[in-house]
Ligand SMILES: Nc1ncnc2c1ncn2[C@@H]1O[C@H](COP(=O)(O)OP(=O)(O)OP(=O)(O)O)[C@@H](O)[C@H]1O
């Protein structure tokens with residue numbers, strides 16, 4: 191079996207460009223996902239607030255219960271039927287951000303609920319309003335606990351971002367496939383792409399572990 | 412929010428509370444007089460913690476009235492609205508069995524967070540006051556430490572300082588020494604003793620009978636959601652009227668062993684002769 195990596199070397203500029211697009215789309219989706227996740231996660235803390243809880247729960251179950259690819263296609267191919275045309279890049283970020291937000295919300299909720307009830311009680315007994323107690327006491331402790339599961343979520347999102355190549359976005363996957371279509375060296379190109387994804391995911395994991403260690407050293411156990 | 416010296420600072424009348432089908436408080440009357448120490452004793456599950464938590468609005472009673480510092484905290488199953496409740500809670504310091512210190516804040520941070528966020532004190536003002544309080548509980552040198560590095564006794568003293576930082580009118584203690592190793596009980600009781608001597612109004616749920624006898628102005632015995640009897644410590648410990656009180660005291664003195672009886676100074680002199 192002969193392996194020929196020369197198409198990869200020849201196309202490295204395109205691959206780097208694709209990798210940058212992948213990073214951009216994923217980073218945008220992560221930011222959006224975290225914002226959505228925080229709001230939705232807080233909304234799902236108290237089932238007694240029926241409307242808020244109902245709406246946020248419906249969001250989470252719909253997003254988690256349907257494939258990301260289908261959601262992305264709805265944004266990019268479905269909405270134009272109603273005359274709503276978003277650019278592919280926008281659809282990629284928003285589609286993935288909304289998808290990720292559902293998972294992040296579960297992480298947020300789980301982390302907040304894992305903080306000992308006594309923390310909220312101690313804060314309230316000092317006279318803190320609920321919001322102050324959340325902001326000053328509960329959420330800071332929950333943040334540290336969110337980091338490991340958030341790391342998993344970010345890594346999953348980096349990998350899932352390869353789906354946006356199907357929205358005509360020139361990400362890493364897309365650039366790789368362009369090289370394959372002219373060189374027919376699919377194994378070599380896919381191996382090269384896999385390596386880039388591998389590096390991206392592991393760098394992300396490393397970064398989050400560093401953050402976690404720093405916060406831990408700062409007393410945020 | 413001052414009350415007349417002969418008016419109770421905490422006044423509980425006919426308090427009832429159920430958790431589902433279980434009636435935990437069945438009509439409790441209870442007072443804390445200004446500058447006095449009211450101790451609550453009684454077997455496990457008798458409703459002591461629930462009573463205390465109702466007095467801070469952490470639990471909502473189903474019926475009865477709680478008045479604190481002349482304000483009605485709860486009445487007929489209705490709680491004071493949130494804003495007023497938060498204001499009232501600042502008058503009521505609470506010390507928990509499990510300390511509940513904020514682990515992400517330093518000792519000084521624990522003591523200053525509430526005054527800074529709620530009383531609008533500057534960091535410098537709050538820290539100056541905080542250091543004074545930490546000095547008072549003997550922990551000035553731990554100001555920059557994190558709770559995780561403290562012993563149980565130190566944690567509880569920080570928790571007391573944290574509550575005092577809001578300059579409360581009354582302090583509620585829920586078994587403040589029950590989670591401590593025996594050799595650390597004394598240092599916490601000492602702080603409480605000093606607090607009482609300074610004229611703080613206190614409501615203390617405890618199993619430390621020698622502390623109760625020494626410091627309490629009045630002792631209430633709870634059992635199955637009612638106050639069996641209430642009176643000065645000498646009367647409760649030396650001449651209990653209710654047979655259940657006698658039973659409980661006997662159980663504590665025999666089963667509880669030296670843990671319950673040992674004075675904070677470690678004298679170990681049994682203040683209760685187990686033959687009631
Ligand atoms: N949140 C709750 N939900 C259900 N039941 C509860 C709750 N809190 C307390 N109880 C029950 O109420 C009863 C009284 O509890 P409480 O904690 O007031 O007793 P206690 O006198 O403080 O006991 P201990 O000495 O063990 O602390 C117990 O049977 C307890 O199981």
Ligand SMILES: [Mg+2]
Pocket residue numbers: 459460461585586
């Ligand atoms: Mg209790």
